[in-house]
Amino acid sequence: MRKQPIGFFDSGVGGTSIWKEVINLLPNESSIYLADSRNAPYGEKSADEIRALSVKNTEKLLELDCKLIVVACNTATTNAIDYLRSNFKVPFIGIEPAIKPAALSSKSKSIGILATKGTLSSALFARTSSLYASELNVIEIIGKGLVERIENGLINTPETRELLQSYLDPMIAEKIDYLVLGCSHYPYLIPLLKEMLPVDVQIIDSGRAVAVQTKKILELNSLINTSAEQGSHRFYTNASVDTLANLISDVDFTKEVEFLDF
Template sequence: MQKTHAPIGMFDSGIGGTSIFKEIHKLLPLEQVIYLADSKNAPYGAKSQQEIINLSIKNTELLLEMGAKIIVVACNTATTNAIKVLREKYSTPIVGIEPAIKPAALNSKNKTIGILATKGTLASELFIKTSDLYTRSTKVIEVVGEGLVPLIETGDLQQPALKQLVKELVSPMLKENIDYLVLGCSHYPYLMPILKEIVPPYVQIIDSGRAAAQQTKNLLEKLNLLRQDRGEKCIFFSNKNPRIIEEILQSEERFLVGYKDF
């Protein structure tokens, strides 16, 4: 196989990283993607850093065995806790996703922003370092999205329990008059319909999907690895419930979705 024809490898703690996949597929429609949904071990956000590193290594090695030319860590918690180890361990280029703190802090007129993320992301050294760098003159309201990932993983994005939990988590931020809400977990873009009902229109809601897609494209261009013709179908493996991925992708284009024990 020519290296340009090799797939992009992606992994997440479950279905959330499909929000990143959609941005990558939009920007790079010719590329084949192999995606691992490690739903069996979701959520990563409540695990220790060493557990997150071990799971990230497991997922990365499986994708490399499948011939991935680049790895996209489509999980904020895995990125902020494990990407340094992954980049030291493997020569394959690795793209991560971090909460979009920088654009939120630089563009906030109220100088007050909210960040909704997992405990693992907010406590990570990389997140704290980035936050300290860009938010010195900005008030940051950090909220742990406790319980959100398991509810999103069910695939029922309109369930009353999910709506109620989102309302409870976002309320403290709105009381502080935020004008930017940063979604610091790749699962959270699937909350957008609920958030738009709760959050005033003047609050900008941002995530990392588009930036991750652009970085993936930039790296592939730099390394002359961009595919010039349409590749094979994108493949999604779940180690728990593939049906939920099929439902959440809701695409007219046929993707291959299946179960894999990993």
């Protein structure tokens, strides 16, 4: 089982930001990535719909012989990972907004969270926020429309800048010193965010922490690939192959990007 691939799924291409962190840390691991772009964004769907899509993606990755599954989507994690862990035997790694490090590090005691509606309204997010940020001023903003623009390759455009600025303005007004990105698509906006935010605002995403946790769980389950060979990587999307291929073009690994009707 050690040589079997790690599976990843997301409501589209955004989870490639998580994939990059994992593969950079574990270059000998192979992987399979499912971009469910046809159903993006998950953040506007009901909890039952999100769970059903997460089950569908999990079943496809298990058909493809994955040894561990990374739910590279905040919305799917916060709404479905407990169900997945209860109903499938494979280990799961989830991703949720990194509220804890922001809350512990904030000096202004004011932090911003940019996430989807599905994540911000979930029980898991509420528990985490209550545990670590109850004494802070937390400005929660739903990034409506951002996932769709990233899915369509419309990142550095005037319209995206205008939309993003409308979400940042209330946070800037509250003098946040940390911005937590609560969607795996949003790291692709970091170059824009750095231009638009005050220089003293730190941006936090969960990618590195997910990679470290993935390595830990592989080791605990004796699943880590001990081969010295670099892993191979397959990417499947049920929408635009070009958008997915473009977002991973900067990664120097052997990879295949294909359309798959799932």
